[in-house]
Structure formats: C-alpha cells, structure tokens
Amino acid sequence: MSHTPFILAAYLISAVVLFWAAIAPVLNKRSLLRQLKNRQAQMDKTQ
Amino acid sequence: MNPIFLFFHKTGSPPWFYKYSGKLIPWLWAVFLALTVYGLYLGLVVAPADYQQGESVRIMYLHVPSAWMSMMIYGLMAIMGFIALVWRIRIMEVLVISSAPVGAAFTAIALITGSLWGRPTWGTYWVWDARLTSELVLLFLYFGVIALYNSFDEPRKAARAASLMSIVGAINLPIIYFSVEWWNTLHQGSSMGSDGPGIHPSMLLPLLLMATATKFFYGANLLSRARLTLLKQDHRKRWVQDLLSKESH
Amino acid sequence: MSKQATGTAFVALLRRDFLLAYRRRAELLQPLVFLLVVVTLFPLGVGPSPTLLANIAPGVIWIAALLATVLSLDSLFRSDFEDGTLEQMVLSGQSLALIALARTVAHWLVAGLPIVLLSPLLAMWMNLPDEGLLILIESLAIGTPVLSLIGAIGGALTVSLKRGGQLLSLLVFPLYVPLLILATSAVSSAVVDLPYTGQLGLMVSGLIASLTLAPFATAAALKLSLS
Numbered sequence: 001m002s003h004t005p006f007i008l009a010a011y012l013i014s015a016v017v018l019f020w021a022a023i024a025p026v027l028n029k030r031s032l033l034r035q036l037k038n039r040q041a042q043m044d045k046t047q
Numbered sequence: 048m049n050p051i052f053l054f055f056h057k058t059g060s061p062p063w064f065y066k067y068s069g070k071l072i073p074w075l076w077a078v079f080l081a082l083t084v085y086g087l088y089l090g091l092v093v094a095p096a097d098y099q100q101g102e103s104v105r106i107m108y109l110h111v112p113s114a115w116m117s118m119m120i121y122g123l124m125a126i127m128g129f130i131a132l133v134w135r136i137r138i139m140e141v142l143v144i145s146s147a148p149v150g151a152a153f154t155a156i157a158l159i160t161g162s163l164w165g166r167p168t169w170g171t172y173w174v175w176d177a178r179l180t181s182e183l184v185l186l187f188l189y190f191g192v193i194a195l196y197n198s199f200d201e202p203r204k205a206a207r208a209a210s211l212m213s214i215v216g217a218i219n220l221p222i223i224y225f226s227v228e229w230w231n232t233l234h235q236g237s238s239m240g241s242d243g244p245g246i247h248p249s250m251l252l253p254l255l256l257m258a259t260a261t262k263f264f265y266g267a268n269l270l271s272r273a274r275l276t277l278l279k280q281d282h283r284k285r286w287v288q289d290l291l292s293k294e295s296h
Numbered sequence: 297m298s299k300q301a302t303g304t305a306f307v308a309l310l311r312r313d314f315l316l317a318y319r320r321r322a323e324l325l326q327p328l329v330f331l332l333v334v335v336t337l338f339p340l341g342v343g344p345s346p347t348l349l350a351n352i353a354p355g356v357i358w359i360a361a362l363l364a365t366v367l368s369l370d371s372l373f374r375s376d377f378e379d380g381t382l383e384q385m386v387l388s389g390q391s392l393a394l395i396a397l398a399r400t401v402a403h404w405l406v407a408g409l410p411i412v413l414l415s416p417l418l419a420m421w422m423n424l425p426d427e428g429l430l431i432l433i434e435s436l437a438i439g440t441p442v443l444s445l446i447g448a449i450g451g452a453l454t455v456s457l458k459r460g461g462q463l464l465s466l467l468v469f470p471l472y473v474p475l476l477i478l479a480t481s482a483v484s485s486a487v488v489d490l491p492y493t494g495q496l497g498l499m500v501s502g503l504i505a506s507l508t509l510a511p512f513a514t515a516a517a518l519k520l521s522l523s
Contacts, residue, residue, distance in 0.1 A: 002167075003101055003102040003103040003167045004102065006103055006106070006163045006164070006166055006167045007102060007103060007105050007106055007163075009163050010106045010109055010110075010159070010160045010163040010164065011106075011109065013156070013159050013160070013163075014109045014113070014156045014159075014160060017152050017155060017156050017159075018152065018156070018264065020152075021148065021149060021152040021268055022264070022267070022268055022271070024148075025268070025271045025272040025274075025275045026271060028275055029271075029274065029275045029278065032275065032278055032279060032282075033278070033291065036278075036282055036287070036291055037291055040288070040291055040292075132516070184470045184473055185470075187466065187469065187470045188470045190466065191463075191466045191467040191470065194463055194466060194467075195453065195454075195463060195467065198454070198457045198460070198463055199456075199457065204520065204523060207520050207523075208453055208517070208520055208521075211453065211513065211516055211517055211520060212453060212467060214513075215449055215471070215513055216470070216471070218509075219470070219471050219474070222474045222502075223470065223471075223473050223474055225474075226473065226474035226477045226478060227473065227474075227477065229477070230477040230481065233481060
C-alpha cells in the first residue's frame with residue numbers, strides 16, 4: 001500500500017485545521033470592529 | 048518600582064496588552080513560518096524513510112509536536128487558571144479561555160494524524176492504545192472547558208468557571224493517562240508511534256524544529272484570540288472607543 | 297467555629313437533605329429505574345448469549361452506574377440554588393467545603409448506595425459469574441462515593457446554568473475514566489481468579505484523595521456559581 005495518500009491527507013488536514021485556528025480570530029476581530037464602528041456612527045448621527 | 052514588577056503590572060492593563068501584543072504577533076508568525084519551512088524541508092526532503100515504517104513516519108513530524116502541544120497547553124491553562132482564580136487577574140482569565148480552542152485544535156490534529164499514520168503502518172485507522180485513547184479523553188476535556196465557558200452569560204464568571212474546570216482536569220490528566228496506559232497493557236493493545244531503540248538524529252532535528260514551531264504558533268494564535276476577547280469584553284470602555292476613532296481617521 | 301458546632305451543622309445538613317429526599321422520593325427513583333432499564337437494553341441489543349453477557353457484564357454494569365449517577369447529580373444543588381437556600385448557606389459562615397461534603401454524603405446515601413444494593417440483580421441479568429459478584433459490590437461500594445464526590449464539582453459548576461445537566465455529563469465523564477478502568481478490571485480479574493486487590497487498593501486511595509480534595513473544589517465552584 002502506498003503511504004503517500006496518508007501522508008498527504010495528514011499534512012493537508014493539519015494545514016487546514018491550523019489555518020482555520022489562525023484565521024478565525026482575525027476574521028472575527030474585523031467583523032467586530034466593523035460592527036462597533038457602525039454602532040458608533042449611528043450613535044453619532046442621533047446625537 | 049522594579050522593572051519586572053512594572054512589566055507584569057502593565058500587562059494587566061487591557062489597552063497596554065492590546066497594543067504591545069499586536070506588535071509582537073507578526074514576529075511570532077514570522078518565526079513560526081521560518082521554523083516550519085526549515086523543519087518540514089528537513090523532515091520531508093532530507094530525512095530518510097524509516098526502516099520499518101517506510102515513508103509514513105514523516106507524519107511523525109506533525110503528530111508528535113501536536114500531541115506535545117495538546118498537553119502543554121492544557122497544563123498552561125491549569126497554571127494560568129490557578130493564577131486567575133487566586134489572584135483574580137483578568138488578563139490570565141482571558142489567556143486561559145483563549146488557549147482552549149488552540150489546544151483542542153492540536154489535540155484534534157494529533158488524533159487525526161495518529162489515525163492516518165496507523166492505517167498504512169499497522170493496518171488500522173484506530174486502535175485503543177494508551178496514547179490515542181488518552182488524547183481522545185483530553186479532547187473531551189477541552190470540549191468540556193469550552194462548552195462550560197460558552198454556557199455562562201457573564202464573561203468573567205465564565206472564565207473563572209473554565210479556569211476551575213481546567214485545574215480539576217489537569218489534576219486528573221496524569222491519573223487518566225496512567226490508568227489508560229495500564230488498561231492498555233492489560234488488553235495487549237498495539238502501541239502506535241513506538242519510538243523504538245532511539246530516534247535517528249536526522250529525524251530528531253526536524254522533529255524538534257516542528258516542536259518549537261508549534262510553540263510559536265500557539266503564542267501568536269493565543270495573543271490574537273486574547274486581543275479579540277478583550278475587545279469583545281471591553282467594547283463599551285474608553286480605550287476601545289479611542290481605538291475605533293483612531294482607526295477611522 | 298467550635299468543633300461541636302461544626303459537627304452539629306454537618307448532622308443538621310444531613311438530616312435536612314434526608315427529609316428533602318424523602319419528600320422527593322419519586323424523583324429519586326428515576327435514576328435507579330434508568331439504571332435497570334439501561335442494563336436491560338444490553339441483552340436486548342447484543343443478544344442473550346450467556347458467555348457474551350458475562351464477558352461484558354462488569355463494563356455494562358459500571359457504565360450504567362455512571363449514567364445513572366450523572367442523572368441524579370444535576371439536581372444536587374439546583375433546588376437550593378433556585379430558592380436562595382444555597383446563598384444563605386454560603387453566607388452562614390460555616391465552612392462551605394463542609395456543606396459541600398454533607399450534600400455529597402447525602403447524595404451518595406440516596407443515589408449511590410441504592411446502586412450498590414441493586415448490583416446483585418444487575419449481576420444476575422448480565423450473567424456475571426458468582427466469583428465476580430462480591431468484588432462487583434465492593435468496587436461499587438468504593439467507587440460510587442467517588443462518583444458523587446467528583447460529580448459534585450460538576451454539579452456545583454453547572455448549577456447556575458439552564459440545561460446544565462447535559463454539560464455536567466460532558467464535564468465529569470472524562471474524569472470518571474480511571475475509576476471505570478480500575479473497577480471493571482478488578483471485577484474481570486476476580487472472575488478469572490486473577491489478583492484484583494491492587495485495583496481495589498488504588499480505588500480506595502482515589503476515594504481518600506477525592507474525599508479530602510473534592511469538597512474544596514466543590515466549594516470553590518459553588519462560590520463561583522453564586523457570584
């Protein structure tokens with residue numbers, strides 16, 4: 001049995017999991033900052 | 048005030064922590080990438096295949112560092128959790144809860160790569176050997192801490208509950224590991240990832256490089272998540288408002 | 297606080313818990329019925345082959361005991377939390393660890409001890425050989441208090457949460473793994489005439505460790521949940 005597909009799968013899955021773990025807080029932070037800015041802008045408008 | 052004490056005191060301030068961790072993160076990623084590229088080059092290209100296991104031993108460069116990280120992170124969570132509970136230091140609470148997803152990710156990788164390593168080498172995707180079984184229980188411990196944190200409405204209370212659970216889990220972890228190992232010898236299970244008579248230096252170096260690289264990954268990801276948590280928790284506070292207005296100009 | 301006062305408080309708490317348990321006795325029977333039903337499902341699911349059942353008997357009975365205990369743990373502190381009694385207990389100045397211990401002891405007596413007493417019935421259903429029966433009872437007698445002690449920590453952590461019960465099981469099951477391994481090993485060894493005292497000995501040390509440490513963790517968790 002060739003070992004290559006297993007090695008590939010292992011590295012690919014690890015890369016995906018680590019990439020997701022790294023990216024998730026960055027994306028969340030951007031969307032959070034956007035939300036907060038929008039709310040800030042709305043509050044400034046009403047005042 | 049002596050500089051070390053002053054440093055620790057400052058890290059307790061969310062805006063200070065936010066600002067300086069933001070500066071540190073790119074460096075941590077840079078070191079992680081450098082170590083990973085070099086480590087994987089050595090591991091995948093330069094190092095030989097194993098005499099008994101063949102090419103699949105190359106999965107070791109992922110599996111072993113991930114397993115080490117999964118345990119190290121849980122241990123750190125327990126230590127930081129202890130500090131958070133006893134001294135009520137908020138930044139420690141944030142660091143505990145920011146570590147959990149990273150630890151869970153490494154645990155999952157350790158399990159998946161272990162399973163993929165086992166299939167070509169020992170013929171089966173899963174075996175109830177001591178290490179894999181303990182890793183699986185560790186994954187459940189991580190899920191428990193994360194689920195506990197998410198169940199509370201108030202973030203600081205949630206973080207303290209998660210800290211307590213981490214400490215309880217960490218105390219039990221060695222017991223769980225030894226009992227599973229002992230159970231495994233009873234049932235004559237095959238052991239995955241046996242190291243054999245000793246690891247060849249050409250394999251040891253890439254392994255250690257990857258092990259170090261994962262620590263930098265943890266550092267970068269931890270700070271990144273901690274900053275997000277601080278923003279979320281403090282979004283009404285002055286320093287966040289200032290940050291927002293600074294960014295839009 | 298004088299030693300006499302502490303002892304009196306402990307007994308008073310136990311008496312109160314028994315009175316409350318007696319009033320809710322229908323509710324307390326549910327986990328025990330669950331225990332019986334779960335064990336009954338196994339022969340129905342895997343077939344009634346006597347040798348198969350005998351082989352899996354220790355594990356099945358112990359897992360059923362774990363499930364039944366977790367069911368009964370959810371309500372450990374809940375009603376006192378909801379009506380404010382727990383808060384009063386924390387404010388009373390009595391050692392919270394002692395209060396936690398009293399509650400855990402009461403829990404074991406009404407939830408754990410019945411499991412021990414029902415075990416011969418379960419052993420019969422699962423065709424456990426006679427050599428294993430005594431050790432099964434011993435393992436449950438030593439182990440169920442540990443289940444209550446560790447489970448109380450989980451119960452205290454989740455008491456302020458809605459639907460805390462499901463989370464409680466997720467939290468405590470990994471912690472129960474060593475106990476499960478040791479207990480089932482002891483019973484299986486006894487059945488084939490292998491030594492089992494080592495396992496029981498380790499379980500006893502686990503019991504002593506939990507007895508001394510768990511109440512403090514439970515107390516910390518209670519304070520946390522009430523904060």
